[in-house]
Amino acid sequence: MRRTVTRRAAVAVPVGLLALDVAACSSGAGSGGDAKSGGKVAIVGFSVLKPGYDALTKAFTATAAGKGVAVSESFGPSGSQSKAVSSGQPADFVGFSLAPDMTKLAPKFVAPSWDKGPTKGIGSTSVVVIVVRPGNPLHIKGWDDLIEPGVKIVTPDPATSGSAKWNILAAYAHGLGQGGPAAAKSYLGKFFGHVVSKPDSGADATTAFLAGTGNVLISYENEAIAAKQTGKKLDYIVPADTFQIQNPVAVTTSASAAAKRFLAYVESDAGQRVLARVGFRPLNAKYVPATVKGANDPANPYPAISKLETIADLGGWSKVNAEFFDPKNGIVTKIEAAHG
Structure with a gap:
């Protein structure tokens, strides 16, 4: 079952997190590091990502890079979501369960180089x-x-x-x-x-x-x-x-500038800390928070x-x-x- 949600802009986050997130999005390279704001991001992802991306979009829209960005979300089975994008569903940012669902979209919808960056295209x-x-x-x-x-x-x-x-x-x-x-x-x-x-x-x-x-x-x-x-x-x-489990992420070939800023945020230290708080193992173990609610041992969650x-x-x-x-x-x- 596919679920689509649209939300807009600023929400409250803890002061410490806000400062961290602003720093991450203000000092990054390329479109993720400029002072631009506003725009739209259409996220199409697989269902298990939803809690993580709900948290990410809230944190992102509280940063300078995410200020005023309108985010829409569509979640469903990974293979079905990939097919939906190839069939014309609007998407700026895509996140799937496994790499083949991403490679099916290259080169028309996703650049062939989607997995060549520092994280090799892995978002979580x-x-x-x-x-x-x-x-x-x-x-x-x-x-x-x-x-x-x-x-x-x-x-x-x-x-x-x-x-x-x-x-x-x-x-x-x-x-x-x-x-x-x-x-x-x-x-x-x-x-x-x-x-x-x-x-x-x-x-x-x-x-x-x-x-x-x-x-x-x-x-x-x-x-x-x-x-x-x-x-x-x-x-x-x-x-x-x-x-x-390694979940690939990418922006589409028609992605908005805001989507590129969002991808940079997902891959940043701040973005990985957000994901770690809701159950994902971050790309670097140093981003694991002191405690994670819901883990078997909150003080040793992973x-x-x-x-x-x-x-x-x-x-x-x-x-x-x-x-x-x-x-x-x-x-x-x-x-x-x-x-x-």
Whole structure:
């Protein structure tokens, strides 16, 4: 489900944050560092980004670079949002779950060099976590517990959701550690045997879980933290082995000057601190705030992970998409078909 919201300009933020944000947007290079203000930014992003970008736009419009900027937001499943932009949905700034949804837009809608900057086009990061009912009644500790009798998993549909692909790759990577590709495929088959719901997006999956579907949700760490920050009743486990999530961002080829300033803000120290406060792991660990509400340990919100796999470890997205998600011959496609 796609959600569109429009908001305008200044909101109150803490004095310390305001000073930090103004400095970041006033001293940056290029369009992000000039004193211009006003304009419009149409943000099109995937659903799980919404809490982070609500916070970012509020902070940005309180800075000199963001003063008077009107921001509109449209959020939905990552793949669907990418298709919407290519079909003509107005967009100045795009943020997706995974890189292939961005590269599909190049070169017509996004410059081919979108991933060549200091952050390599990445605006936010997170990790795959296991979300459970309050008190963890099934005593879930890690991936192996998910294939035990009685476990009912909610995870989004990889046909529409980037979140789903990260979740599936995390499960596969766990299987790899148990004995290579054969063990990974075996584990993934057992995992899908416990999937009871595949909503269109990561946010829709969280909504379904909170409404009572299943007893385990595979999700982003930031999605779990954001839910707890708003009073939702759930707990989450960061497995000892999991997968790093990297969310790409870019301005479009028709982007406004205000959008370019906003991108600079997202990538800045100030922008990363804003994201870290709402559950995203910042691009640099030094941007982690002293406490993060909703985290398992607010004073240590982003614990180190013993074995953190990356998309590069599996050969990159071109290889992974063909091997796992090809509509006819992908590993996941065949496993899903086997499980109906």
